[in-house]
Amino acid sequence: MLKIGIVTGTIRENRVNLDVAKWVKQLAVEQDDAEFEIVDIKDYDLPVFAEPTSPAFTDELVEREKQLPWSRKMEEKDGYIFITPEYNHGIPSALKNALDFLYEELNDKAAGIVSYGSSGGVRSAEQLRTVLSEFQVAHVRTNPALSIFYDFDYPKLNPTEAQTKTVKTMIEQLLPWTEAMRGVRDKKHA
Incomplete structure (x- = not known):
C-alpha cells in the first residue's frame, strides 16, 4: 500500500493550514489503495537551517539529532501532498x-x-514546484488553489464544491505517479 504524507506548510499560531490538511485527508481516505497521514512540521521543532553543507552532498549534519525524526518520517513516505499558504x-x-x-x-x-x-497561493505553489524539482520529485499538474475570499469564512475553512472536486482530481493523479516513482526507486536500488 502506498504511504502518502500530507505535509503542513506553516507553524504559525492560529494557522488554518492544519484545517486544510485535515480536509484533504478526509477526502483522500476515500482511496483504498493508499494510506494518508498528516505530517505536521510544527511537531518537529527544527532549528533554522545553517548547516555548512547541503544534505544533497553529505549526511553529516550538525543538527542531525534534531533533524533525524523529520528525516525518517519523510523517508518512509512514498509520496506527499504539500499544504502551502x-x-x-x-x-x-x-x-x-x-x-x-x-x-x-x-x-x-x-x-x-x-x-x-x-x-x-499559486505563487507559493510555483515556488514549491521549483524546490521539489531539485529533489527529483515528480509533481502532478492539478493544484487546488483555495481563495481566502471564497473558500473560507475566515478563519474557518469552507471550500467550494469545485475545490473539493479539484482535490479529488489531484489525488487521482498523484497515486499512479507515486506508484510509478516507487518503480523508479526500486530500479535505481536494485
Missing part, C-alpha cells in the same frame, strides 16, 4: 527550512500541492 508572494519560510534538511528522503517520489491565499 502564500506568504509575501512565496513559500513559507518554515516549509522551505524543513525541506532544506532533506534530500535523498524525497528523491524519486511524487507530490501534489494544495495552496491557499488571496490569489489562491
Whole structure:
C-alpha cells in the first residue's frame, strides 16, 4: 500500500493550514489503495537551517539529532501532498527550512500541492514546484488553489464544491505517479 504524507506548510499560531490538511485527508481516505497521514512540521521543532553543507552532498549534519525524526518520517513516505499558504508572494519560510534538511528522503517520489491565499497561493505553489524539482520529485499538474475570499469564512475553512472536486482530481493523479516513482526507486536500488 502506498504511504502518502500530507505535509503542513506553516507553524504559525492560529494557522488554518492544519484545517486544510485535515480536509484533504478526509477526502483522500476515500482511496483504498493508499494510506494518508498528516505530517505536521510544527511537531518537529527544527532549528533554522545553517548547516555548512547541503544534505544533497553529505549526511553529516550538525543538527542531525534534531533533524533525524523529520528525516525518517519523510523517508518512509512514498509520496506527499504539500499544504502551502502564500506568504509575501512565496513559500513559507518554515516549509522551505524543513525541506532544506532533506534530500535523498524525497528523491524519486511524487507530490501534489494544495495552496491557499488571496490569489489562491499559486505563487507559493510555483515556488514549491521549483524546490521539489531539485529533489527529483515528480509533481502532478492539478493544484487546488483555495481563495481566502471564497473558500473560507475566515478563519474557518469552507471550500467550494469545485475545490473539493479539484482535490479529488489531484489525488487521482498523484497515486499512479507515486506508484510509478516507487518503480523508479526500486530500479535505481536494485
